[in-house]
Amino acid sequence: MIAHQATLVRREVWEHPAIWVTPVVIATIVSLLTLTGQVTVSAFGEAVNLAIVGAQNIDEAHRALVLSSVLLVVSTIFASGAGIIMTFYSLDALYAERKDKSILFWRSLPLTDAEAILSKLITALFVIPLVTLVVALVTHLVILLFVGVWVKLQGGDAIHLVWSPVRLADLWLACLLLAVTIPLWLAPLVGWFLFVSTFAKRSPFLTGFLPILVLPMLERMLVGTHLFWDAIVVRTFQPPVLKFRQFDWMEQGSLPEKLDMESMSLVQQIDIAGLFSSLSFWAGIAVCALFAAAAIYVRRYRDESY
Numbered sequence: 544m545i546a547h548q549a550t551l552v553r554r555e556v557w558e559h560p561a562i563w564v565t566p567v568v569i570a571t572i573v574s575l576l577t578l579t580g581q582v583t584v585s586a587f588g589e590a591v592n593l594a595i596v597g598a599q600n601i602d603e604a605h606r607a608l609v610l611s612s613v614l615l616v617v618s619t620i621f622a623s624g625a626g627i628i629m630t631f632y633s634l635d636a637l638y639a640e641r642k643d644k645s646i647l648f649w650r651s652l653p654l655t656d657a658e659a660i661l662s663k664l665i666t667a668l669f670v671i672p673l674v675t676l677v678v679a680l681v682t683h684l685v686i687l688l689f690v691g692v693w694v695k696l697q698g699g700d701a702i703h704l705v706w707s708p709v710r711l712a713d714l715w716l717a718c719l720l721l722a723v724t725i726p727l728w729l730a731p732l733v734g735w736f737l738f739v740s741t742f743a744k745r746s747p748f749l750t751g752f753l754p755i756l757v758l759p760m761l762e763r764m765l766v767g768t769h770l771f772w773d774a775i776v777v778r779t780f781q782p783p784v785l786k787f788r789q790f791d792w793m794e795q796g797s798l799p800e801k802l803d804m805e806s807m808s809l810v811q812q813i814d815i816a817g818l819f820s821s822l823s824f825w826a827g828i829a830v831c832a833l834f835a836a837a838a839i840y841v842r843r844y845r846d847e848s849y
Contacts, residue, residue, distance in 0.1 A: 547654060551662030552670060559632055562671055566678035569624050573617055574685050581693045606708035611809070614683050614709075618718050621679040622725070628675070629667050629726065633736035634747040636663045637842065641741075656843045660737065660835055667733045672722040680715055710808075717809035724818055728782045731827045732775075734834030741841040778827070783818055 556562050637660075639645075687709060691701035726733070739751040759772040818824055 547658050548662055548665065551654070551658065552666055555636070555662060555666040556670065556674075559636075559666075561628055562632070562666070563674050563678075565624055565628050566621060566675045569621055570678050570682040570685070573620065573682055574689070577686050577689050581689065604708075606704065607710055610687075610705070610709045611714055614686070614714055615809075617682060617686065618679050618714075621675050621682070622721070625672050625675040625722075626729075629671050629729075629733060630736060631748075632671065633663075633667050633733050634740050634743075634751050636667075637737060637740035637838065638743055638747045656839045660839050660842065663737060664733065664831075664835055667737070668726045668730060669723075672726050676718060676722040679718065683711065683714070713808055713810055717813060720810065720813050720815060724813075724815065725782050728818070728824060728827065729779060730831035731834070732779065734831035734838075738834040738838045738841070741838045778823070783814065783821065 687705055691705040694704050695701045736747075736751050739747050743750040755775050759769065759775060762768055762771045
């Protein structure tokens with residue numbers, strides 16, 4: 544069973560290169576934008592020198608806050624890309640093999656429909672986020688390297704300004720926790736998209752998203768409640784583990800006056816215990832399991848002659 548799953552997951556990565564190509568493209572764009580920004584900023588000679596002097600005079604906690612904020616924004620870009628990949632992969636994973644008739648080949652192998660669906664679920668919920676995470680962490684190092692070299696060329700102390708204050712271990716552990724928990728929080732949507740992929744004859748994207756858009760509107764107009772809106776839209780865009788309050792300064796436009804290194808921990812602000820003790824979380828896992836079971840049933844008994 545485990546050997547079959549490992550082989551099937553490798554097959555998914557091989558057949559869907561967007562799983563690793565997309566984060567690599569994002570990393571390339573972000574790195575080039577970093578270089579472009581440095582070249583542009585370098586044109587403001589005196590202002591740059593004053594900014595470096597000012598950065599050297601502020602405390603380490605504020606420097607750590609700025610660096611963590613920048614790297615967290617970069618991580619958010621990768622997370623958005625992973626969400627897009629998960630959506631399109633889930634909608635296409637079972638639809639494509641029916642469209643090109645490759646499902647007939649895979650059915651000739653000693654593999655069950657449950658194993659096939661499970662491999663696609665594992666790929667969507669774990670492989671895509673973790674592959675994206677690895678590329679994002681490498682991009683963090685590249686950005687820090689670029690910034691460190693640039694600061695050095697401008698006459699600043701790269702160790703003091705860049706490498707010493709940055710808290711990579713805390714940031715990376717927080718990113719790992721989010722890469723594991725947020726996809727699980729979104730598992731009902733992934734299960735629904737996989738289920739749609741088993742029966743949609745054309746345009747699985749439209750088939751998958753139309754009910755998500757229409758049901759909340761119909762409920763609001765006909766009943767006056769917003770249960771579907773809360774269950775679909777609010778749940779999707781407001782995961783309970785994203786509560787990094789110390790980064791409100793980016794919206795306010797100014798650094799907080801008082802700050803200590805203890806309050807900078809991102810890991811401490813991720814309530815893993817609260818998430819796993821949440822009834823909503825386990826209800827979502829149950830919904831995902833139901834959709835996965837429905838996908839197995841449809842894949843097993845569906846006529847693929849069209």
